Amino acid sequence: MRLLITRPLPDAVLDAARAEFDVTVRDSNLPMDHDEMLAALREFDVILPTLGDRFQAEVFAACPTPRAKLLANFGVGYNHIDVAAARAAGVAVSNTPGAVTDATADLALTLMLMTARRAAEGERLVRAGDWQGWHPTQLLGLHMSGKTLGIVGMGRIGQAIAKRAHFGFGMAIRYVTRSKRDLPELPEAQGMTDLHALMASSDIVVIAAPATPETHHMINAEALAAMQSHALLINIARGDIVDEAALIAALEARSIGGAGLDVYEFEPEVPARLIACENAVLLPHLGTNALEVRSQMGLMAVANALAHKQGRPLPNPV
Known part of the structure; x- marks a missing residue:
């Protein structure tokens, strides 16, 4: 199962993801653009996006039958994702509460x-x-x-x-x-x-x-x-x-x-x-900028992705 991680993440998170998935890590810290999001929906089974990756209704309208079936969001806030549009396209959404x-x-x-x-x-x-x-x-x-x-x-x-x-x-x-x-x-x-x-x-x-x-x-x-x-x-x-x-x-x-x-x-x-x-x-959006916290967030997102892979209920659905 192919997993796209949309930002570089701590090594512990990448190691956990690579143990379970065929992982591609996007090497930019900038938000994904429209074409990147479309390609991700078409080419990957799971996407691990984060703040700024605006998976809005127009993105799903341009890809109504995506290969991806889960957006395992890195972060508790998910206002950058149109959850209703994602669900309509058959894509579940999870987040990482508690860790933050x-x-x-x-x-x-x-x-x-x-x-x-x-x-x-x-x-x-x-x-x-x-x-x-x-x-x-x-x-x-x-x-x-x-x-x-x-x-x-x-x-x-x-x-x-x-x-x-x-x-x-x-x-x-x-x-x-x-x-x-x-x-x-x-x-x-x-x-x-x-x-x-x-x-x-x-x-x-x-x-x-x-x-x-x-x-x-x-x-x-x-x-x-x-x-x-x-x-x-x-x-x-x-x-x-x-x-x-x-x-x-x-x-x-x-x-x-x-x-x-x-x-x-x-x-x-x-x-x-x-x-x-x-x-x-x-401050430049530092709310969770501690290594152990960002690692916990990432591991929680990977746990959601793994549950999806194994056909189990998502630990943190939204």
């Missing part, structure tokens, strides 16, 4: 601290040779301990962020989520139904919701206007949940305290106006 939870939550706390304590501004000051020494009012930021954290999306990652923030920093937790959650480990967490009320009552807001048509531009100009002037927005989910133009306007006007972003609406494109915002911390 702790690493993504850790990255959220990294961005929270960097943004609150203006760490990126401080590093730029030192690297530019402009630091003239300590003084009492230099780069004053937000003391994170004891503040209120609002979480948009309370799935695995949202809960992992909440636990770190509450038990590590004594933060009060408020959240909005699509479905009712039983949170025995966070009994004092306050569920809310109104997004704007959440944003208005939080010192830091973290976006941890999945990218769906319903969450597109959920964080718009009105939602940002509800935030307090010192409050921070953190996004470790997907870029298009936030109206990037509205966020830039809020940062430029300093109507919010700042933003910490690991994802962007049109990544890898980052607007020059956003780059110019000193009150924004900008």
